[in-house]
Amino acid sequence: MGAHAMRNAAAVVGVGHTSFGRLPGQTPYDLGAWALREALADAGLKHTDIDGLIVSRVPDYQRFGEMLGINPRYTAITPGQGRMSGASIQMAAMAIAAGMANVVALVYGNDGRSVGEKYGGENDRYGGGDGGLWFPYGMTSPGAAHAIMFQRHAELYGTTSEQMAAVSVAFRKHASMTPHAVMRNPITVEDHQNSRFIVEPLHLLDYCLINDGGVALIVTSAERARDMAKKPVYIRGFGQGTELAGSNLPPDDFWHAPMASAAKDCFRMADVTHADMDALMVYDNFTPTVLFSLEGAGFCPIGESGRWVQGGRLELGGEFPTNTSGGHLSESYMQGWALNVEAVRQLRGETGQRQVKDAKLVFYCCAAPLCTSIIYGSDAQ
Amino acid sequence: MTASSAYLPPGLPTPAADLDDLGFWEHCNRRELRIQRCSACGHFRHTPMPTCPACRSMDFTWAEVPGTGTVFSHTIAHHATHPALRGFGPYNIVVVLLDGADDVRMVGNVVDVAADEVHIGMKVVLHWEATAEGGYLPRWRRA
Numbered sequence: 181m182g183a184h185a186m187r188n189a190a191a192v193v194g195v196g197h198t199s200f201g202r203l204p205g206q207t208p209y210d211l212g213a214w215a216l217r218e219a220l221a222d223a224g225l226k227h228t229d230i231d232g233l234i235v236s237r238v239p240d241y242q243r244f245g246e247m248l249g250i251n252p253r254y255t256a257i258t259p260g261q262g263r264m265s266g267a268s269i270q271m272a273a274m275a276i277a278a279g280m281a282n283v284v285a286l287v288y289g290n291d292g293r294s295v296g297e298k299y300g301g302e303n304d305r306y307g308g309g310d311g312g313l314w315f316p317y318g319m320t321s322p323g324a325a326h327a328i329m330f331q332r333h334a335e336l337y338g339t340t341s342e343q344m345a346a347v348s349v350a351f352r353k354h355a356s357m358t359p360h361a362v363m364r365n366p367i368t369v370e371d372h373q374n375s376r377f378i379v380e381p382l383h384l385l386d387y388c389l390i391n392d393g394g395v396a397l398i399v400t401s402a403e404r405a406r407d408m409a410k411k412p413v414y415i416r417g418f419g420q421g422t423e424l425a426g427s428n429l430p431p432d433d434f435w436h437a438p439m440a441s442a443a444k445d446c447f448r449m450a451d452v453t454h455a456d457m458d459a460l461m462v463y464d465n466f467t468p469t470v471l472f473s474l475e476g477a478g479f480c481p482i483g484e485s486g487r488w489v490q491g492g493r494l495e496l497g498g499e500f501p502t503n504t505s506g507g508h509l510s511e512s513y514m515q516g517w518a519l520n521v522e523a524v525r526q527l528r529g530e531t532g533q534r535q536v537k538d539a540k541l542v543f544y545c546c547a548a549p550l551c552t553s554i555i556y557g558s559d560a561q
Numbered sequence: 562m563t564a565s566s567a568y569l570p571p572g573l574p575t576p577a578a579d580l581d582d583l584g585f586w587e588h589c590n591r592r593e594l595r596i597q598r599c600s601a602c603g604h605f606r607h608t609p610m611p612t613c614p615a616c617r618s619m620d621f622t623w624a625e626v627p628g629t630g631t632v633f634s635h636t637i638a639h640h641a642t643h644p645a646l647r648g649f650g651p652y653n654i655v656v657v658l659l660d661g662a663d664d665v666r667m668v669g670n671v672v673d674v675a676a677d678e679v680h681i682g683m684k685v686v687l688h689w690e691a692t693a694e695g696g697y698l699p700r701w702r703r704a
Contacts (some may be wrong), residue, residue: 313608313669316698320564320642327636329657332574335634380637380651405585428608429656429666430634473563 188447188560190273191405194223195521200362200512201293203392208289209247210363211394212238214559216248216287220394224520225283230398232281234268236260237515238289254281260290262463265516266544266552270418272399282401287392288517313428323387325467327379329430330468336483341381343435343486343560345372348385348509350494351464355506357496357534362391363510386467388508395517397524404558413524416541416557417450419427419443420550427549438551439476446543446553457555458539459526460494461519463546464509470494472504473547481542496534504534516546520554527558567671569652569701572645575692582609584623590696592689595623596662605662615639626665629689629704630657633666637676657685657701663684673702 196218198211206214214234220226233252234239237260245252254275258264267286272284314320349369355361367385375384407414417461421438423431444446446452454477471485479500482487494502505511505522512518523533523542545553585605585607597609601618605626606610612619617662621654635655653676659665671679674687684704 296671299604312574312577312579315643316569316576317654317668317700318573318638318643318646318652319668320573320646323640323642324636328634328654331636331681332634376639377634377637377651378640379654380639382636425614426664429668485670 184449184451185274186277186418187451188402188414188416188557189503190276190399191402191414192397192524192556193400193405193410193412194219194225195407195524196222197360197395197518197521198393200360200391200393201373203291204294206291206294206392207247208238208394209244210289211291211392212244212287212289213248215289215394215396216285217529219285219398222410223398225398227284230285232272232275232284233287234258234272235287236264236285238287244287247359254284258516260514260515261548262465263546263548263550263552264525265520265555266418266546267420267550268544269397269399269415269520269554270552272419273415273418276399276401282404284399286315286397286399287394288396288401288514288515292513293390293392293508313536319376319380320554323382324379325430326466326468326475327382328380329472332432332469333434333468333483337486339471339486341383342369342373344386344471345369345487347464347494348372348471348487350489350492351503351509353495353509354501354504354534355510357423357532358505358511361506361511362389363506382468385509388465389513391513393514394517395513395514395521397520399515411528411558413527414557414560415554416452417446417448417555419445419449419553422550424549434475434547435474435547435551436472436476436482438549439473439545439547439553440478442551442553443545446555450555450557452541452555455542456541457500459504459523459536459542460500461523461542461544462502462507463516463519463548464503464507467509469547473545476547477545477553478553479542501556504531504536516544520544523556527556568670569575570645570649571693572673573643576698577694581611585609586696588623589699592697593626593664593686594627594699595625596659596665598624599662605665607665607667616642626662627660630659630667630685630701632671632679632681632683632685633658634658635679653679655679655685655701667699669699671701671703
């Protein structure tokens with residue numbers, strides 16, 4: 181089966197999530213079960229309809245299946261890394277196309293806020309990096325790695341902190357129109373510039389939130405999708421690329437090569453162009469990642485993202501409304517999962533005040549040592 | 562050298578050697594900066610790992626390098642991401658491209674300049690800092 185045969189082979193028919201914020205006393209299993217209940221209700225399905233299960237950051241697929249009393253035909257678990265949300269959704273589409281499952285539940289649960297996760301300290305190796313060789317130097321957070329990467333970008337291309345501010349301001353504006361977002365008070369470029377440095381040149385407002393929550397999606401075959409409670413959203417194209425070699429330090433190329441590969445395969449499968457995209461969902465652990473992703477995915481020339489994001493281009497009403505629910509910076513730190521939910525809701529026309537008019541195609545991407553991209557479509561063309 | 566001359570406060574995780582990087586730290590404790598070098602193709606690699614990413618050979622030596630390099634990138638850390646850093650800072654974190662070791666880069670600090678004086682392209686030389694455990698940690702000074 182070639183890539184083209186995968187186009188629109190699977191569709192998202194249910195999305196759901198918990199409330200976001202501080203949810204003490206809830207484990208990732210609780211949060212995942214809550215989100216899954218919402219997603220199944222959204223799809224008009226029951227737990228017993230699930231015949232495929234992929235969990236992420238829910239620590240154990242066996243316990244999750246045990247507590248729900250389900251025996252899916254196909255089961256997988258992915259590491260609790262943001263890059264794995266897109267990868268997991270792609271696995272679901274492939275499992276369905278391969279005939280291994282027909283109704284795949286994707287479940288994510290994150291209790292990082294309540295357990296005091298700081299994304300630093302001894303357990304943090306940013307994927308493959310050898311933390312033991314970083315920590316004695318006070319490099320104990322992914323933020324430092326991204327600051328170091330941004331500093332290279334600034335040196336090579338003249339990118340500035342004020343340009344990053346445009347990303348924060350746009351996403352906060354969108355969050356202000358998102359009832360479930362954690363941070364909803366609009367901010368200005370000045371607010372961004374006046375927020376304290378965490379790892380200079382990154383300010384507090386260049387950082388994602390850390391909060392608790394769970395997200396679930398239900399993916400099924402295009403054929404089955406036609407009978408669901410809501411209008412299906414088709415997985416029209418997807419791609420992946422990696423830069424694992426040398427990945428113990430931030431990459432020289434800002435992940436341009438793997439992101440370009442992921443985007444190229446995705447656009448080819450979907451048979452659409454960048455200009456066709458009505459909205460973008462760009463993984464925003466830190467604002468520089470958004471800039472690097474837009475360059476790698478081909479939305480703007482290499483090195484020009486700083487200027488490109490100026491002037492409201494990423495805001496609702498702009499050329500490419502991006503992270504229309506506020507993203508990780510303002511909506512919720514759901515490691516890509518909630519961005520995929522927002523893509524689905526935009527294409528269903530369910531997003532109220534923040535709705536992109538007549539949205540038909542939405543592009544998701546995540547830049548990391550493993551880059552992913554997905555194009556969602558409102559019809560099966 | 563006394564503990565009070567350390568660049569960062571005590572209490573940060575000290576090198577926790579695993580099977581791969583034990584040799585690196587053992588040499589550091591003798592004030593020798595040695596980097597893993599493939600015996601088959603001569604390629605330098607860091608952080609320490611079992612195979613040469615260039616040729617997949619598993620044979621290697623710990624090859625001494627000149628101990629000079631260039632700042633590839635840097636940041637200034639303000640926020641205490643570790644309890645030991647509370648009330649401390651700002652301090653610099655650098656990535657140094659080593660001389661004489663292919664594309665090997667190391668995370669470190671430049672100990673003798675203000676945090677905001679570090680810049681990309683700055684030449685640095687090795688600085689051995691005594692650790693509380695009686696060993697040595699490689700940091701950097703302005704060349």
